[in-house]
Amino acid sequence: MPAFASCGEAIILGLVSGPACIAACGPILVPSLLAEHKGFRPHARYLSVFLAARLLGYMLFAVVAWELGLLASLLPAPRLLLMGVVYVLLAGVLLWYAYSARRSCAQPCADSKLVQITENRNHGVTGAAALGLLTGLNLCPPFVVAGIRAAQMGSMAAALLFFAVFFLGTSIWFVPFVGLGCIVRNQAVITVARMAMVLIALYYLSMGIAMLLGKKAYGY
């Protein structure tokens, strides 16, 4: 019964935290999805890999943090350091993604007509996995709230279960992103997505460096 109650609490917490997760992951997810192939299936595949890697990130953090003492891991100073590292890595992956996505285009970028997009399956999978894992490790406010609650669980298994159910609750909010598959893919859309990735990467890079230097960019 207590496990059932904590699962209920986790899923409600996840559902309530969904908009915050969308806000936190949107700058990473939207441009990278727009750089993908058109259609529901590629987007569903990308999103599945992204979310699976995000769950892995959650679990990884939960296990390591449990061993080190979960509450201690959520204290401001180590959190800031971890977030700084994650931000710099996110920036790196986004820059790599923006660079490698150029191969998605088969014709010169000046042409605004529809172009044939080349097959490049591995790019999408590895990119989605890397970005999902890093956003999973990114200590956004809803994650911290869930972490604090999980820390109060009696065992690591219970904490992992809490995180997993919380993850499910937040993931429902990601389903509409599959709709981005409807947007037509041409050279303009892919170029815009790549440029946006670079801009967002620059933001994460500057914030990450600021955090590593001890300047708090956000968080408590």
Added chain:
Amino acid sequence: MKLRVVLGYTAAGATVLVAVLTPFLLFPLFSKGVAALPLHVDEVYSGGPTVRAISMGAYSIDVHRPVYPHFLQSEKPFVQLDWNPVSALPQHVSDEVDIDGDGQPDIRVCFEVPRDPKPPLRVDVVSLNPRYQTMQNAGKEKFSRLIVRVDNAILVRVPLANP
């Protein structure tokens, strides 16, 4: 084809009419429409609504509802207190404030009130309830941690403690 031409010219004529009507009708209409939407300015800026006023004799302290930042906003949760009117404040303010209304003081706030409104203000806040953070010689570092003079009130924002 002819219908398209008629529709095109009708729409163009309507556009000119919209332009003529804008200053007299449409601009006020649109502005009132936007103002009537159920939107509010972010409480990190506005401080949130006042929930009650504590009378201190010649002056009063307005207690605002605690403000919680959204998403990844770079501010802490805080509560805003307004001392007003400034003209009725003593030169040195030292008040114990019951923020949550439970009859027990939550913080002690001390600041000087200069006659000249220009100089920057500094505030000391001693936490009497672990929910609120202590501040020493705070100025206006962040929206969630400051003392400022706005019109005829002195505003103090006290950060809430870490969760």
Added chain:
Amino acid sequence: MATDARTLPLARPAPRGIGWSLLLTLPILVWSLLMFFNPGSSKTPIWIISGAITALFMTTLFFMMMRSRSTYRWRRIFFVSLGVLFPIGFIYNIVVMRGTMGIPVEEMIAGRTPFCFMPIPMLILPAAFTRTLVFPGSIASASHGIAAMVGVWLALTLVMGKGWCSYACFFGGIEEGVAAIPARAKIRKLDPRLRYLPWAVLLAMVLLSLALFEPAYCMWLCPFKAVSEYVAARNLLGLVQNVIFILLFAGLVIVLPFLTKKRTQCSWFCPFGAFQSIFNKISIFEVKIDKERCKPCLVCLNACPNLSLSKESVARGETLLSCMKCGACVDVCPRQAIVWHIKGTEIAWKPERARLMFLYAAWAMAIMFGGSIIAQGIATILHFIV
């Protein structure tokens, strides 16, 4: 109808007669007087003089548009004046009110930060998710409130679509003025991919504004903070922000327009311009290219200040979505193949009628919105002189 179009003379049309031009200008004169001297409003002598100068200025420019049958150069005079006079009036007002161009935190808390149109796209997602406007202003204030600016923007957008960027924006005039200075462009080869950058800035800023819950563009990237107002630099972060503003202004609004003769900030950076492009889809007025008449000599590509034409778009007989209806390409085309057009009608069928209808609507808006800003700037200058 198609026969009419093909039989239009290739030579540039002769100037319109003075009588006809005056007659066509008469409604604009009446409109100007109505806007600046509406009954019931109490005006100071300085305001009456500046209003009269502005009314005369706007009416004269419209007369010249009618007389010469060209649009761009006369509109440019208005637009550059708007761009130059806006900072004069605005900065004077805020310095008088608060003593500095930096926005003090007290003014933000009091909701007295003037709202410009730039953050409008960044407000949409936070408002949709939380019903919160992430701007330290007031919603209902009549003079500088969010509702008033959004109301003006809505009305002008209905009328002009992306024409906002040529007839209403009070920022673009500076770079258009700088771009007009050199006789020839020093840099001619421009990467066409850069015209996608405003969309990328828009996408990134909209997403980051939701995540950070702040108007990210205003906080970090707006070049025009350099000539309006900025977050007061209270710490290292504020200093970095202000350095970014100044560098972007110097690069995109001064140096690059001078070297390229293009509105580089508008073409390569402005997220509001990208957002506004979407509304070209609903605007009834557009610029089209008569493919049968077009050679193509591509003179229009060089003339377009906003990179809104490409070889491919010319071949398709249309401008790109970012066209801001400034009229430069129409005026410069040696074969009159580029024309003002009303959607649904035959291309090049009575294009002057389409031009007149668009100009009446756009100029009326320009007088109402930009004209009042010009009058404010003139009043500020008069205040110093008198």
